[in-house]
Amino acid sequence: MNREVPLQADGRRVTTVRDRLWARYRDDNIAEQLSSVPWNNVLDAMLSHRSIRSYLDKPIRPEILAAAQSAPTTSNLQAWSVIAVQDPDRKARLAVLAANQRHILDAPLLFAFVADLARLRSISADRDHPGIALDYIEAFIFAIADAAFAAQNTLLAAQSLGLGGCYIGAMRNHPAAVADELALPDEAMVVFGMTIGYPDPSVDSDVKPRLPQNAVLHREGYSSAAPDTLAEYDRRMQTFQAEQNMRLIDWTEQAALRVRDEAALTGRRVLKEFLMRRGFSLR
Numbered sequence: 001m002n003r004e005v006p007l008q009a010d011g012r013r014v015t016t017v018r019d020r021l022w023a024r025y026r027d028d029n030i031a032e033q034l035s036s037v038p039w040n041n042v043l044d045a046m047l048s049h050r051s052i053r054s055y056l057d058k059p060i061r062p063e064i065l066a067a068a069q070s071a072p073t074t075s076n077l078q079a080w081s082v083i084a085v086q087d088p089d090r091k092a093r094l095a096v097l098a099a100n101q102r103h104i105l106d107a108p109l110l111f112a113f114v115a116d117l118a119r120l121r122s123i124s125a126d127r128d129h130p131g132i133a134l135d136y137i138e139a140f141i142f143a144i145a146d147a148a149f150a151a152q153n154t155l156l157a158a159q160s161l162g163l164g165g166c167y168i169g170a171m172r173n174h175p176a177a178v179a180d181e182l183a184l185p186d187e188a189m190v191v192f193g194m195t196i197g198y199p200d201p202s203v204d205s206d207v208k209p210r211l212p213q214n215a216v217l218h219r220e221g222y223s224s225a226a227p228d229t230l231a232e233y234d235r236r237m238q239t240f241q242a243e244q245n246m247r248l249i250d251w252t253e254q255a256a257l258r259v260r261d262e263a264a265l266t267g268r269r270v271l272k273e274f275l276m277r278r279g280f281s282l283r
């Protein structure tokens, strides 16, 4: 069953629910089965997500913070912060530190999402509490998770307003220099950046297919993905790559290369040492 999906805020083409599902999986059966589920604008925004790396030269104001702060947060501790960077010189310096990614220069706004235990440390000290739990990996995990939930809310909110964006994991390539550039205190770390801007409509990019659901959905307990499931995804991704004029490579090969060796970490092998130097105990 096909239902009309409302026109998106950025005026991109109207597609049906079935189209959206097909684009995400490139699988007629799944598209058909799932397209009868009740549909709404939130699902539509989620399913139409694609990372945007080309922007119009049009300024924006960083006012989607309420959506970011509305994300769930561990025990309401809100162990995250975000730094909005709009100064072109600072963006340029950060772009150099983040693999010279052009879209950091082009985007009118760069958010740096911070796993922030510094605020809780200072609150603990002010109240004469030792803050021992902050020394444990557990605290680091919840700070990163909180930052990620806030970031994803930000991206969805931006998309709902006709904006687009892209996470910048490369902000961890030179963590100390990034921390210095953004004047971070101890026990605060940039988890990733996020470029935000109005998508350039002349640059066409499509929704990137994801793994078949049975590769990620495990019922009652973990089971390894069947090899033919992954092979099918390799085929679908190659079709997508051909359409987008991208280099043709199996996704399984690309994924294995991305985690192959220390070089694949693009500098991020120093993270543990950086964290220890910045006051994270990670016990």
Ligand SMILES: Cc1cc2nc3c(=O)[nH]c(=O)nc-3n(C[C@H](O)[C@H](O)[C@H](O)COP(=O)(O)O)c2cc1C
Binding pocket: 049, 050, 051, 052, 053, 101, 166, 167, 168, 169, 170, 171, 192, 207, 208
């Ligand atoms: C934490 C994180 C870090 C990322 N870092 C980068 C990055 O540094 N540069 C980039 O161009 N894309 C980056 N991406 C975007 C991913 O490459 C992208 O989400 C993925 O290929 C899926 O494509 P889609 O978002 O268009 O569906 C990052 C995504 C995440 C979630």
